[in-house]
Amino acid sequence: MTTSSNTLGDWLNDFSREAFRLETLDDYSKSGGVDAYRAFLAGEPQPEAYKAAGWMATVGDAVRSGKRIYRVHILSRPLTDYLRFELSWGYHRNMAVGEEFFILDTTTKENPISDAPDFWLFDERVIGAMNYDEEGRYLGADFLGEDQLSRFLAYRNTAMAQAVPFADWWAKYGE
Numbered sequence: 001m002t003t004s005s006n007t008l009g010d011w012l013n014d015f016s017r018e019a020f021r022l023e024t025l026d027d028y029s030k031s032g033g034v035d036a037y038r039a040f041l042a043g044e045p046q047p048e049a050y051k052a053a054g055w056m057a058t059v060g061d062a063v064r065s066g067k068r069i070y071r072v073h074i075l076s077r078p079l080t081d082y083l084r085f086e087l088s089w090g091y092h093r094n095m096a097v098g099e100e101f102f103i104l105d106t107t108t109k110e111n112p113i114s115d116a117p118d119f120w121l122f123d124e125r126v127i128g129a130m131n132y133d134e135e136g137r138y139l140g141a142d143f144l145g146e147d148q149l150s151r152f153l154a155y156r157n158t159a160m161a162q163a164v165p166f167a168d169w170w171a172k173y174g175e
Contacts, residue, residue, distance in 0.1 A: 008120065008128050008141045012058055015122040019062070020156050021071035024118050027082040030137035033090070040085040050089070056097050063098030070100035072159040074116075076107040077173060082136075084175055091166055101166035104159055105173075112162055116155040127152045 012019060029037050036050035059069050075083055091101045104111075118130035120141070127148055128141040144152070 006143075011120065011122045011126060011128060015062075015067065015126075017123050018068040018070070019123075020121040021069075022116060022119050022121075022155060022159055023071060023073040024116060025132060025136055026075065026080045027136040028086070028132070028138070029082045030135050031132070032138070036089065037082065037085050040089055041081060046089060046093075051093065055094070059094060059099045060097035068100070069098070070102070072102045072104050072156075072163045074104045074106060074111060074113070074159070076105065079175070087166070087170065088175065091170075095166070102160065102163035103166055103169040104163040105169065113155050113158050116159075119152060119155075121152055121156055124153060125149065 006014070033050060033053075036047055039045065039047055039050075062069055073083075073086075079087070095101065118132065120128040120130070122128070125146075127144040129144055130141050131139040133139055
C-alpha cells in the first residue's frame, strides 16, 4: 500500500484520461443512495436528490472535457434487489451524462477474475482498491503501489474482453 495525500475523491476529479471501475459485489446498499434504494423497493419515483446527485456533475464534467469513465460489473442472474435498483436506476441515470457500463455475466460461466477486488484504476497507473464490510458498507480505499499495477491492468483487460455493453445485456435480461 502506498501513502498519498490524494483521496479517492481527488482522483475522481483530477484524473487525466480515464477512470475504470470494477464492481464485484451484489449489494452496495449500505454505501450510499439509501433513500433512493428504499424508494425503488417501495415502487416510488426516483427522489429528486438522487436524480441530481453530485456524481452526475463529476461524470458529466469529466466526459465533456474528453475523459472516459467506465466500469464493468461482474454479476449473475437472478439479480438481487440491489442490482435491479443499481442497473435500472443508477446505470441509466449515469449513462445520460456519459458514463459507460459493461456487464460480465457469470450466470453460465466461471468468473475469470474471481480473485479481483472492487477497485478504481486511474490513467492506467493509480489503483484504489475498495474495501467493504460483509453488508456492502464502504470502508475506504487503499492505494496500491506500482508493483500491483500489472495485476490490476490484467483484471481490467480480462473484464473488458469478456464483458458486453450494458445496453445490450439490459435489452436481453433487464427487468
